[in-house]
Amino acid sequence: MSDRNKLNDEQLIIAIRLGEKDAIVQLYRDNFTTIRGYIMKNGGNNDDAEDVLQDACIAVWEKVKTGDFELKARLSTFVFAISKNIWLKRLNKMGRQTSMNDINTENMSVKDETFSSENRQIVVKMMDKLGANCKDILLMFYFEGFDMISIAEKLNYNNADTAKAKKHQCFKHLQELIRNRYNQQDLIG
């Protein structure tokens, strides 16, 4: 995306809501230098900066996708705050807590990990077993948050009911794949 086609914050949010991946790429690009400088000044390296910023952009993506996201400051400020929060948590995990407790991470929590990452990794593996159509429709509904009307339009289904039936079918198929491979109790336990 050239500078000439760069989106402002409002346009970026709209683009993210519409599922435009280039918008998240612009967000990443716009903030990389700042985040890398911050991470490298605080015990990280370039790879850390890339990984942290990627997670921060995804967090913004998810936050915007919920639909109740309200931009009260510049988007870059939001990205920077999330990146700081992510990096602090990683430092805590690695026992390298630094004197950055003054960072305001209010309302910028990362992901609520109710379920173990192992269980989610099982689902991720089983997603690859699905066909492309099922994968797309499940991702559009559960990850990108599109309604059935939008999904029907994007995936060329006749109508929302058709898309809804297809989604239901795919979800059931995924459940069966997981049940056939793993014990449901293990997954939810």
Add this chain to the structure above:
Amino acid sequence: MINNYSDIELFDRYSGNLLTVEERAIFEERLANDKAFNEEFEFYQSITLGIKDYGNAELKDYLKEHGHALTSSKNKNKTITWSIAAAMAIFLGVYVVSQFYSNQKAEQSISVIQPEADESLTTDTITTGQNNENNKGVFADGNSQLSEVPKEEIIEEPVEFKNAEAAPSTTEDLQRAGKYYWSFGDDADIPVKTDKKLSDSVVLIVALTGPLDSEKDEEIALAKTSQGATQLPKSLNNNTYSNNTYDYKTTTVKKKSILKADAPKADDVEKTIENKLADTTALANTAKPESIATQYTLEFWESPVNFKGYKLTGTTVQLYGTANKNIRLFNVNQQLYLRIDKVVYVLKPCSTGCALTLETDPTIKNYILQQP
């Protein structure tokens, strides 16, 4: 209403806050009291979170791929910039080196025409760069300029040089070499190769029109052979013909030579010729009686493009691509003919170079061929 939904749809609606307050209350009550329903909902939640993780992983991969390309694009641009700069530097270096050697070659080329006559001039004294003042090649002594030579200055014999270093010093010598002379003007550094003159001679033109006037021409007499063909007089024959070859250096005819095509009595062909010639004589003599000269300079030339033909300007015939010297010129009714061995050509004024044209009239052709 809530019972109309499948479990999955109900979970979707609950997770998406799409249930009414009453529906939500019923749903949460069921979660609390129905263990299987609760487990099914937890399983649903695990799957949806897994799907989100899958989506996040895909998005992260997309960012790694495209975000990395974008962030490294600056470095890539730097690499491209440095590559271009390096390529330009290499090109510049090659250009400078090639120019250096090409200049050396130019000086070497000019050294070929260094004169041998003037020993004071050496290869080192000839340069190109300092000779642009008059757009001519100038030797170091400033006296000798290499320029085009008028054709009149061409002398007889070609000069052969023992080696490339022994080159002519003057323009005459250059032209004598018959090969190259140099100009540093608009066609700088381009050798100009000219026509090479091989030899020349003054050749008798034999006129076959009009009556034989033996009284006016004592040197040239017409001798009739037993076959009725005309011959050149002995005196001329001795001087100019030797084994059917001209001695081009000694042949000179000062008087007008008129040879009559005296037809043999027993030869009908000759009668025909005589009649034809008689018919055309009057017209030829009245129209342009002096248009054909009595003396021509025959020159043998070699063209750099291997042109074969002739040039006829004034009283000079330049033959190109012809080495055969068993050649004679004839004037038949004010038309100039060239005979090379047994072939007769028509010569017409031509200053730019014309191809030799065969005479097609068998009467004239046969008659000329009968001449010695």
